[in-house]
Amino acid sequence: MEQVAELLKKIAPEIVREVENRYTILQNIYFYQPIGRRALAGIISWSERPLRSEIKKLEEQGLVEIEQKGMKVSVEGEDTINRLEDFIFYLRGLSPVARNIEEKFGCRHVIIVPGDSDKDETIKKQLGREAARNLLSFLKNGDIVAVTGGTTMAQVPHSMPPASGFNEVVVVPGRGGLGERVELQSNSIAAELAQKLGAQYRLLYVPDNLGSEAMESIVNEPGIKEVIATIRQASILLHGIGGAEEMARRRGMAEQQIEEILKKGAVAEAFGYYFNSEGSIVHATTSVGLSVMDLKNIRTVIAIAGGASKAPAIQAFLRYHRPTVLITDEGAARRLLYIEGGKRNDEQKDS
Amino acid sequence: MEQVAELLKKIAPEIVREVENRYTILQNIYFYQPIGRRALAGIISWSERPLRSEIKKLEEQGLVEIEQKGMKVSVEGEDTINRLEDFIFYLRGLSPVARNIEEKFGCRHVIIVPGDSDKDETIKKQLGREAARNLLSFLKNGDIVAVTGGTTMAQVPHSMPPASGFNEVVVVPGRGGLGERVELQSNSIAAELAQKLGAQYRLLYVPDNLGSEAMESIVNEPGIKEVIATIRQASILLHGIGGAEEMARRRGMAEQQIEEILKKGAVAEAFGYYFNSEGSIVHATTSVGLSVMDLKNIRTVIAIAGGASKAPAIQAFLRYHRPTVLITDEGAARRLLYIEGGKRNDEQKDS
């Protein structure tokens, strides 16, 4: 497949753009369906007329269905999206990018989704889908799965196909809830995921940043204690890598303190710990549940993060710990290599 | 690769034409190089201006080099042609066509080159190249290779890469020379091929259609006798399938007799025998060298024929004998299935 992609780039480079365009259109219709022409044009920043022409072709191919209430992707189109994703991976030359990251960070497996979450909302769904796929491939009955929160992680259960045979699996949040929107909290995600998997779940409602006395008393509650014990035994971790500032703000950290830890060079956060770009811990907050120290005891760690802006956080996290799988997107991957090597700079602006 | 082709046809069907066009252009430049714009436009029946635009793109991709004396294909372009051929095979859906022929005629291996020899001279070169490849893959030292004549067969030695280690191989013509242009005679082809392979060769200069007394006396000449004995021991046969009328005419058969055998339904000829479309012998001429009766004793038979017009001859031959490999082109293959099954009619006119 990679060779075919290279061949096409040589013989007809224009079609590469064409195929990518149609992929983006199809993907966005799928994400927002049913959606109208004008709305879609706004989302992907096209003008209406050309978009219309492209969609007409897609409709003629039976990939898109047009109704009064809007356009949607046909079942054939859905299948085409999936197959296209793999192909575009090679078309954009992401294969060498993935290998590069694997080498530089000693990662076993790097998965890159074409696109950039910062620019295209639908990419997060792709990341979630990849995460779901990977989780399924690693999951065995009896496993304890810990998940973290965030917008990307929230996509994972949505993309998880209903499964069965995982009655003995337990899904837990990695830590206590954050003060964020409920649907992005690890608790919600854990519950949703467990439901999709037909698995059990335990939730942990403990606010972060408690005083040590209050923390101690809550942690010693029998129910809470049991959940925490379960979390500590997690064998699979689905971890959404978070940026330092973003996470600090989400947790309601004082503006002054945020400034302080940023001055210390914090770029990434994980389980209440803040890391600088070297992967060293520069700040720690009180927290219950998993700790970064537990990472090395977890059999399978699936790290997820997308968007060029997340690259520094990814870099920091990878330097601290080598996950089993890194799932990211093109924007983050290219930026990551850029800030890491400085050498292989092949960023591309428009997509 | 086949799946990628199907995918591309779905998402961007226009690219099929585009890729095929550029392939044809590249192939024809390669065949006639160095050649000018206008001449090339005449050959492939394009108007000059669009051809110019396409070639400009090919040049920008570094596939074509333009000099004062004409255009030629770069080394990279040459490589691209080869890789494109395989890809276009799937792009045109020739994979199922080949399988179909294999099934219907019980052929072990069918190779189809995209294009139609009737319309495009360069296709014969492709056929020759495939024949050369196949011959090499079957050839072992000690083999006796018999070849027949014709325009397609004449391309085989030209496309044969210089080889060595075949000192013990002997190349012979399948039969005595025909009264045709010397470079298309089996004798010439056998000699050229032997030279390319670094092999030995024996030639046989005996006119066809001799009276029986004359024939007998010539055949008993010691030198001739030895060559004929060698031919009879051939282990590999490269056979260009011939149409009945064409071959009869090439041999200088009387116009009246030609009409007669055609009335008997003759559509194909091989080694002096004429077959109807059922594969039955309807006429036989005196001839020295191989006979159709010897076919079954030959280990490897590579049959070659291209062009939609050859389809009836191919059909007749395949019904008489199942060659090890059939090498043909798209035009012949599709027509063959059309006249055979009547069902799977997916002919296409323009290419």
Added chain:
DNA sequence: ATCATGCGGGTCAAATTTAGGCCCATGATT
């Protein structure tokens, strides 16, 4: 039930791209 919104589709002129056709200087071949 009514209304407003967003939908697909139609239309038409402007802008851009592509095609046609010709000439020209040049370098190779005869």
Added chain:
DNA sequence: AATCATGGGCCTAAATTTGACCCGCATGAT
């Protein structure tokens, strides 16, 4: 020395694409 085919330039016409509308109509909210 002369002829020929070559690539490149150029300009006009044609075709296509783009931009900017408007319209009737379902649908969902009021």
